[in-house]
Amino acid sequence: MTERVLRVEALSTRFPGSDGPVAVVEDVSFEIERGEVLALVGESGCGKSMTAFSLLRLVPRPGRIAARRIEICGRDVLSLPVPEMRQVRGRDAAMIFQEPMTSLNPVQTAGAQVVEAIRLHERLDAGAARRRTVELFDRVGIPDPTARFDAYPHQLSGGMKQRVMIAMALSSHPKLLIADEPTTALDVTIQAQILDLLRELQRESGTSILLITHDLGIVNELADRVAVMYAARLVEEGRREAILGDARHPYTQGLLRSIPGRGRRGEPLAEIPGVVPAPEEWPPGCRFTGRCGRALDGCATTRPEETRFADGHVVRCHVVAREAVR
Amino acid sequence: MSEPLLRVEGLRTWFPIRRGLLQRTVGHVRAVDDVSFQVPVGGTLALVGESGCGKTTVGLSLLRLVRPQAGHAWFDGEDLLALPPEAIRERRRQIQIVFQDPMASLDPRLRIRDAVAEGMHAFGIGENDSERTERVAALLSRVQLDPDAMWRYPHEFSGGQRQRVCIARALAVEPRLVVCDESVSALDVSIQAQILNLLSELQEERGLSYLFITHDLSVVRYLADRVAVMYLGQIVEEGETERVFAQPAHPYTEGLLAAIPSIDPAARRLRPRVRGDVPSPSDPPAGCRFHTRCGEVFERCTREAPRFYAVHDGGARCFLRETPDGATAGSVEDGAAR
Numbered sequence: 001m002t003e004r005v006l007r008v009e010a011l012s013t014r015f016p017g018s019d020g021p022v023a024v025v026e027d028v029s030f031e032i033e034r035g036e037v038l039a040l041v042g043e044s045g046c047g048k049s050m051t052a053f054s055l056l057r058l059v060p061r062p063g064r065i066a067a068r069r070i071e072i073c074g075r076d077v078l079s080l081p082v083p084e085m086r087q088v089r090g091r092d093a094a095m096i097f098q099e100p101m102t103s104l105n106p107v108q109t110a111g112a113q114v115v116e117a118i119r120l121h122e123r124l125d126a127g128a129a130r131r132r133t134v135e136l137f138d139r140v141g142i143p144d145p146t147a148r149f150d151a152y153p154h155q156l157s158g159g160m161k162q163r164v165m166i167a168m169a170l171s172s173h174p175k176l177l178i179a180d181e182p183t184t185a186l187d188v189t190i191q192a193q194i195l196d197l198l199r200e201l202q203r204e205s206g207t208s209i210l211l212i213t214h215d216l217g218i219v220n221e222l223a224d225r226v227a228v229m230y231a232a233r234l235v236e237e238g239r240r241e242a243i244l245g246d247a248r249h250p251y252t253q254g255l256l257r258s259i260p261g262r263g264r265r266g267e268p269l270a271e272i273p274g275v276v277p278a279p280e281e282w283p284p285g286c287r288f289t290g291r292c293g294r295a296l297d298g299c300a301t302t303r304p305e306e307t308r309f310a311d312g313h314v315v316r317c318h319v320v321a322r323e324a325v326r
Numbered sequence: 327m328s329e330p331l332l333r334v335e336g337l338r339t340w341f342p343i344r345r346g347l348l349q350r351t352v353g354h355v356r357a358v359d360d361v362s363f364q365v366p367v368g369g370t371l372a373l374v375g376e377s378g379c380g381k382t383t384v385g386l387s388l389l390r391l392v393r394p395q396a397g398h399a400w401f402d403g404e405d406l407l408a409l410p411p412e413a414i415r416e417r418r419r420q421i422q423i424v425f426q427d428p429m430a431s432l433d434p435r436l437r438i439r440d441a442v443a444e445g446m447h448a449f450g451i452g453e454n455d456s457e458r459t460e461r462v463a464a465l466l467s468r469v470q471l472d473p474d475a476m477w478r479y480p481h482e483f484s485g486g487q488r489q490r491v492c493i494a495r496a497l498a499v500e501p502r503l504v505v506c507d508e509s510v511s512a513l514d515v516s517i518q519a520q521i522l523n524l525l526s527e528l529q530e531e532r533g534l535s536y537l538f539i540t541h542d543l544s545v546v547r548y549l550a551d552r553v554a555v556m557y558l559g560q561i562v563e564e565g566e567t568e569r570v571f572a573q574p575a576h577p578y579t580e581g582l583l584a585a586i587p588s589i590d591p592a593a594r595r596l597r598p599r600v601r602g603d604v605p606s607p608s609d610p611p612a613g614c615r616f617h618t619r620c621g622e623v624f625e626r627c628t629r630e631a632p633r634f635y636a637v638h639d640g641g642a643r644c645f646l647r648e649t650p651d652g653a654t655a656g657s658v659e660d661g662a663a664r
Contacts, residue, residue: 189598192600217586244591260548
């Protein structure tokens with residue numbers, strides 16, 4: 001049997017709003033197997049980052065998490081006492097963020113911060129932790145790692161800082177790496193370097209990755225499976241080839257079509273009309289209804305059920321469900 | 327070829343680095359270093375490069391929002407960089423700029439109506455306030471916003487809607503050239519497509535010219551007639567858009583193109599072609615500025631700076647493009663004067 005590194009069932013994360021709690025993540029379920037890369041894709045505000053924070057119980061106040069189950073490496077995250085939860089963070093599941101500048105402490109050297117992370121999870125003397133850090137720096141492609149150990153974050157470029165973050169995340173050999181827009185703040189040539197590094201490290205160590213991104217190109221480069229999120233809910237999920245090559249949900253299809261670069265000058269780009277509705281405007285049914293070119297009568301009122309296709313390709317859409325029956 | 331709307335020649339904008347008690351100048355950040363290009367009437371030139379390459383400084387220099395040390399910017403026969411202060415005002419009406427972050431470029435305490443009408447007021451466009459209000463309503467509906475939106479404040483809008491407001495504000499003073507500085511970079515792809523389509527329609531309708539400044543090559547293919555690629559303060563390649571995409575002439579352009587991840591599930595092929603990090607613009611490498619990151623570097627690149635050699639319809643600053651008979655585009659200035 002395959003080992004599940006992460007299991008999420010019916011996760012909802014709510015924040016108080018003026019008319020009662022608002023679920024910024026609603027009824028989200030997914031799993032990640034050992035060595036697998038799952039991409040959680042969606043546009044700003046869809047709840048993808050909040051999903052990641054919820055898994056590690058890092059949701060800022062006054063947000064509240066509810067779920068039938070969240071398991072990381074077989075441990076029930078929801079019932080763990082705080083000290084044990086701290087051990088899960090970093091050791092079982094580590095996280096890297098979009099902004100390496102704000103994730104690193106500006107008054108501590110890069111090396112010292114990685115040493116600190118290592119010694120939180122392992123009994124290791126300072127010299128050994130330092131040697132491990134230099135090895136890690138070397139492994140993530142930081143040139144002249146011994147010298148860079150003593151560099152402060154402001155002395156490092158954006159790409160180098162993200163490499164330090166990756167070194168820190170990998171320092172305790174986590175089973176799961178949560179990468180939240182890891183290359184969004186970087187220039188394209190540096191992004192290519194970091195994606196290549198993540199791919200190589202993933203292959204070598206077999207770490208599972210939950211990749212949070214808005215960029216379907218990055219999904220294509222790294223992911224095995226893809227889950228697409230829209231207005232707090234998952235709308236489509238499947239293998240990378242299925243989502244990018246045979247998307248069924250009108251939202252996923254629209255996203256793929258609106259990416260520029262394939263069209264030629266003069267041809268208008270396909271756009272998704274309108275804007276993502278604010279939570280107070282969410283219809284009880286499918287939340288994409290207002291922007292969907294194929295919406296039917298019942299779409300706005302009833303929540304779409306799952307329609308299942310081959311290879312775990314799941315779509316939540318009334319139109320797709322109706323066509324599948326036919 | 328007809329006379330371009332804007333012809334920039336040998337633009338140089340350096341920022342002094344001052345140190346010590348006496349604030350002595352100890353060096354310069356060479357943000358823009360001998361840059362030449364042209365923007366055709368009713369057409370689009372995309373200026374592409376990564377952070378810190380100087381592309382934004384080019385836009386600011388043209389509007390004299392920073393002061394260039396050298397060069398010319400011929401706009402409609404007049405040199406923008408030599409104009410007396412009174413004359414620059416009228417040119418600023420004709421050249422408008424739309425920035426990346428619409429939240430930062432709209433005054434949070436100004437209603438949309440006043441934000442859009444401010445420029446008209448300043449330049450005496452429209453007889454009176456009610457006429458200006460009518461114009462604002464027309465502009466807002468042109469950028470596909472509800473005219474009633476004019477009575478609301480910027481925070482009530484989404485990022486894409488705010489960018490529409492900024493476009494309406496730029497159009498309000500009837501410009502001829504719009505500098506779009508990363509105007510769609512902060513937007514989600516579905517919204518980005520809407521704004522790109524809008525910019526393209528407006529260009530068609532009003533004969534606008536665009537200087538489209540961006541780090542994102544994939545956006546450019548859709549919008550630009552010509553592309554200029556910038557690296558460390560210099561243009562390293564310039565040419566017709568489709569040619570640059572199909573046959574890039576400079577290794578840096580090639581690297582940028584190879585770094586765009588594809589969404590074709592059969593083409594998972596991203597390989598980093600450009601090594602290392604961008605060197606500091608205050609101390610650019612000797613010889614070719616790109617040689618520290620280039621995959622095709624040879625000895626000559628490290629000691630001699632390449633000129634701008636003619637390639638097809640444009641040119642590239644790379645020894646690999648030097649023709650055996652010595653027929654080069656000469657200096658960039660010659661290239662631009664084509």
